Amino acid sequence: xxxxxxxxxxxxxxxxxxxxxxxxxxxxxxxxxxxxxxxxxxxxxxxxxxxxxxxxxxxxxxxxxxxxxxxxxxxxxxxxxxxxxxxxxxxxxxxxxxxxxxxxxxxxxxxxxxxxxxxxxxxxxxxxx
Amino acid sequence: xxxxxxxxxxxxxxxxxxxxxxxxxxxxxxxxxxxxxxxxxxxxxxxxxxxxxxxxxxxxxxxxxxxxxxxxxxxxxxxxxxxxxxxxxxxxxxxxxxxxxxxxxxxxxxxxxxxxxxxxxxxxxxxxxxxxxxxxxxxxxxxxxxxxxxxxxxxxxxxxxxxxxxxxxxxxxxxxxxxxxxxxxxxxxxxxxxxxxxxxxxxxxxxxxxxxxxxxxxxxxxxxxxxxxxxxxxxxxxxxxxxxxx
Numbered sequence: 566x567x568x569x570x571x572x573x574x575x576x577x578x579x580x581x582x583x584x585x586x587x588x589x590x591x592x593x594x595x596x597x598x599x600x601x602x603x604x605x606x607x608x609x610x611x612x613x614x615x616x617x618x619x620x621x622x623x624x625x626x627x628x629x630x631x632x633x634x635x636x637x638x639x640x641x642x643x644x645x646x647x648x649x650x651x652x653x654x655x656x657x658x659x660x661x662x663x664x665x666x667x668x669x670x671x672x673x674x675x676x677x678x679x680x681x682x683x684x685x686x687x688x689x690x691x692x693x694x
Numbered sequence: 695x696x697x698x699x700x701x702x703x704x705x706x707x708x709x710x711x712x713x714x715x716x717x718x719x720x721x722x723x724x725x726x727x728x729x730x731x732x733x734x735x736x737x738x739x740x741x742x743x744x745x746x747x748x749x750x751x752x753x754x755x756x757x758x759x760x761x762x763x764x765x766x767x768x769x770x771x772x773x774x775x776x777x778x779x780x781x782x783x784x785x786x787x788x789x790x791x792x793x794x795x796x797x798x799x800x801x802x803x804x805x806x807x808x809x810x811x812x813x814x815x816x817x818x819x820x821x822x823x824x825x826x827x828x829x830x831x832x833x834x835x836x837x838x839x840x841x842x843x844x845x846x847x848x849x850x851x852x853x854x855x856x857x858x859x860x861x862x863x864x865x866x867x868x869x870x871x872x873x874x875x876x877x878x879x880x881x882x883x884x885x886x887x888x889x890x891x892x893x894x895x896x897x898x899x900x901x902x903x904x905x906x907x908x909x910x911x912x913x914x915x916x917x918x919x920x921x922x923x924x925x926x927x928x929x930x931x932x933x934x935x936x937x938x939x940x
Binding site: 588589592593596599600601602603604605606609610613614617658659661662664665668 | 813822823824825826827829837838840841844845882885886889904905908911922926929930933934936937
């Protein structure tokens with residue numbers, strides 16, 4: 566089921582309903598990368614938390630996620646909103662979402678630029694179980 | 695002073711007199727009114743598990759009325775003790791009847807039960823977490839159905855009902871529970887722990903071990919003495935609850 570070869574980009578309004586969509590797609594892609602059920606669940610959690618962090622950080626109109634395959638059967642993930650950078654606020658020291666993302670993924674980065682805010686990370690097959 | 699203590703300290707002579715007046719409706723109402731803080735207190739202890747607070751108070755109040763009707767003063771048990779047991783029983787029954795926190799179609803509920811059973815077997819047989827493909831091969835479900843079932847598991851609120859939550863007086867160190875004294879409490883934990891007050895001690899402990907001690911779900915399961923699937927479910931539910939709090 567290791568069939569993800571091309572990048573996938575999906576998005577919608579910056580609302581909770583879109584988060585559910587992103588989570589479902591993340592799980593589906595993870596299954597096709599042959600991740601185990603624990604890795605899939607933690608992938609879903611990471612997407613949930615990334616979207617939550619971005620939506621709580623500042624008002625945006627659009628929420629997007631891109632998924633790119635990595636050579637070792639992992640997935641590089643970018644979740645972003647078009648938030649006004651000057652209005653975006655997240656205290657990484659006390660942010661639960663950020664803590665969770667950092668712990669469940671590899672190379673987590675939060676960047677804020679003119680185009681908006683983005684959380685990027687890589688998920689692989691483990692270790693999560 | 696908790697409502698429970700308030701009730702206990704004030705109960706004996708007045709409450710005994712009220713019970714002697716039963717089945718006088720006025721005495722029954724007075725007893726219900728007098729012990730309502732106890733019902734509300736117990737309802738709060740069962741909060742944070744996906745049910746509306748008002749609904750829990752209503753269930754607890756119903757338990758209180760049942761306790762008043764069934765209490766026998768001659769048996770030598772304090773009414774507050776009897777009422778607490780009755781109300782908690784009513785609340786637990788309520789949760790058992792409403793295990794699914796959100797509306798999940800019957801077919802998905804059945805698929806979820808099947809997937810959970812198969813996953814438990816596969817875990818034992820394989821000695822590792824199964825993949826979706828493993829589950830598909832063992833059932834008549836499609837990959838999408840398995841994914842849907844896994845997602846639906848998040849809606850099932852099976853957290854232990856024996857663990858009160860919301861100990862608002864606790865300090866950050868207390869939020870780990872006594873069993874965690876061997877762990878060093880980091881500054882980051884101290885900063886973040888206050889956000890976890892609405893979670894049970896076990897849920898907080900799981901979050902701490904996963905996100906501050908870098909333990910895997912399997913390691914946490916062994917440490918706590920529950921299944922990995924249960925750890926996964928508690929982890930997911932705890933984080934969802936924290937997200938709801940914003």
